[in-house]
Amino acid sequence: MATFFGEVVVAPSRAGVDDEEESAEEAREETPEDREIRRELEKKREIDVLWTLKSGASADSSADEPFVCSKFIVAIGHNAAAFLSSFILDSVCWEVVGVAKLWNEWCRTSNTTNVLPTDSFCLFYRLISDPTVLLCQCSCYVAEDQQFQWLEKVFGCMRKEGLQVTILSTCPVADYKTQESTLTLPSPFLKALKTKEFKEQVCCPLLEQPNIVRDLPAA
Amino acid sequence: MFVPCDRGGGSASSDFKGFTLLMPAVSVGNVGQLATDLVISTLDMTKVGYFYTDCLVPMVGNNPYATAEENSMELSINAEVYSLPSKKLVVLQIRSPFIKHKYRPFCQTLLSWVKSSKCARVILLSSSHAYQRDDEQLLGTPLRYLLTPDLEKAVGGLMQELNWKEMEKVAAYPGINDTEKVLHIPGGGITKLLFTESCSKGIQMAVLLKFCSEGDNIPDAFALVDYLNEWLQLIKSEVNTSSQWKIPSSWRLLFGNGLPPALF
Numbered sequence: 487m488a489t490f491f492g493e494v495v496v497a498p499s500r501a502g503v504d505d506e507e508e509s510a511e512e513a514r515e516e517t518p519e520d521r522e523i524r525r526e527l528e529k530k531r532e533i534d535v536l537w538t539l540k541s542g543a544s545a546d547s548s549a550d551e552p553f554v555c556s557k558f559i560v561a562i563g564h565n566a567a568a569f570l571s572s573f574i575l576d577s578v579c580w581e582v583v584g585v586a587k588l589w590n591e592w593c594r595t596s597n598t599t600n601v602l603p604t605d606s607f608c609l610f611y612r613l614i615s616d617p618t619v620l621l622c623q624c625s626c627y628v629a630e631d632q633q634f635q636w637l638e639k640v641f642g643c644m645r646k647e648g649l650q651v652t653i654l655s656t657c658p659v660a661d662y663k664t665q666e667s668t669l670t671l672p673s674p675f676l677k678a679l680k681t682k683e684f685k686e687q688v689c690c691p692l693l694e695q696p697n698i699v700r701d702l703p704a705a
Numbered sequence: 706m707f708v709p710c711d712r713g714g715g716s717a718s719s720d721f722k723g724f725t726l727l728m729p730a731v732s733v734g735n736v737g738q739l740a741t742d743l744v745i746s747t748l749d750m751t752k753v754g755y756f757y758t759d760c761l762v763p764m765v766g767n768n769p770y771a772t773a774e775e776n777s778m779e780l781s782i783n784a785e786v787y788s789l790p791s792k793k794l795v796v797l798q799i800r801s802p803f804i805k806h807k808y809r810p811f812c813q814t815l816l817s818w819v820k821s822s823k824c825a826r827v828i829l830l831s832s833s834h835a836y837q838r839d840d841e842q843l844l845g846t847p848l849r850y851l852l853t854p855d856l857e858k859a860v861g862g863l864m865q866e867l868n869w870k871e872m873e874k875v876a877a878y879p880g881i882n883d884t885e886k887v888l889h890i891p892g893g894g895i896t897k898l899l900f901t902e903s904c905s906k907g908i909q910m911a912v913l914l915k916f917c918s919e920g921d922n923i924p925d926a927f928a929l930v931d932y933l934n935e936w937l938q939l940i941k942s943e944v945n946t947s948s949q950w951k952i953p954s955s956w957r958l959l960f961g962n963g964l965p966p967a968l969f
Contacts, residue, residue: 524806630762630804630805631804631805631806631807633763634759634763635759662962663957663958663961663962664958664962664963665958665962665963666962666963667962667963667964667965667966668962669965669967670965670966679765679766679767679780680778680780681780682778682779682780692767692777692778693766693767694767694777695766695767695768695769695771695777695954695955695957696766696769696954696955696956696957696958696959697766698764698765698766699764699765699766700762700763700764700765700801701762701763702763703765704763704764704765704782704783705763
């Protein structure tokens with residue numbers, strides 16, 4: 487499926503996605519029942535971010551003062567989450583401080599914090615020796631309509647001054663656009679994107695056009 | 706919704722009073738978006754900000770209009786605004802599809818931004834499914850225009866001079882009742898919604914669209930941008946205008962990677 491300059495394509499349809507349905511839906515007057523159904527569906531797709539404070543008491547994300555965070559590392563997808571589990575996380579240096587619960591057609595997050603690598607989960611950890619360092623493992627798929635919500639709810643709890651965010655993610659090599667064929671590319675390989683505020687040295691080459699990043703890492 | 710860039714230009718660079726807002730509809734073949742890319746790339750427009758919106762699928766990449774190593778490292782996201790004050794032109798580029806149920810909220814927020822930033826008029830570049838044309842539409846030019854009543858008063862005469870064809874209305878109940886006609890833009894994405902909302906809000910909007918199909922839509926984009934140029938005269942229209950539009954570097958590899966040598 488050809489993709490263009492930056493267009494995110496959801497196969498098999500391209501730009502004119504479902505617009506007949508969409509405009510027909512919009513045009514039809516919504517009855518109170520429709521509105522109710524729509525509201526219930528939206529509620530079901532809401533994301534709950536629960537933080538457990540040091541004292542062990544659970545607090546609603548909205549009730550808290552934004553907490554200070556200097557570094558926030560987010561691992562999105564099974565591979566990135568597994569990387570963190572294998573090389574970074576351990577029960578001695580890191581403690582679980584939060585969990586995000588969500589549901590969509592592709593997955594439902596597990597309820598426990600004692601998760602298996604094959605589960606879908608979204609957990610937040612804090613470095614015990616430096617509580618301003620946070621880590622997130624998000625191996626569940628966050629749907630398009632939930633990505634913005636996830637972003638607002640998670641980042642809404644942190645102070646953003648002096649915050650450095652690192653996002654780890656993986657993509658199939660077949661999706662990589664390059665002049666040569668991807669068969670001959672030595673994989674796996676790293677590419678990076680950075681904002682102009684990031685002044686440190688990046689450890690790998692930058693992602694060349696016309697490659698793009700989409701979904702939660704992009705959000 | 707609109708977040709200006711920190712460019713030291715301050716508020717001057719986001720003052721769009723009296724400007725023409727050019728934007729694409731995410732529509733069949735992405736023709737509007739491709740045409741917008743050509744405009745931004747050819748006129749070397751400066752990015753002045755972006756839209757922070759939950760209505761579009763998120764995406765991010767490096768500068769799609771990069772011409773050299775130095776300018777290739779600026780991040781680019783799904784809805785960005787570029788400006789060219791010398792031509793009083795501001796361009797919104799949309800790079801990803803709309804999220805379900807977000808057409809209307811986006812249109813409403815966009816139009817209220819248009820009103821608050823005092824843009825003089827909006828030009829929407831769009832496209833429509835070629836296979837839905839009727840017998841008459843199959844002949845002649847595949848390009849059409851639409852004007853809201855407020856803009857009709859201002860430029861209706863110019864359209865006559867340019868010999869442009871207005872988008873035909875179709876019967877609301879074909880075969881049953883041919884008298885009631887409605888506007889129907891299949892494959893046009895938010896085009897119809899944005900147009901009807903603009904009509905009711907008294908906004909001066911023009912829609913320029915091309916009938917096309919999915920495929921290699923680069924020629925369609927060139928046709929649409931040449932059509933736009935007949936009106937706005939953004940670049941000098943010489944005999945072969947098509948060759949004067951600059952293709953952005955992000956259009957590379959549109960149809961996949963290089964072939965593996967092992968194939969042969």
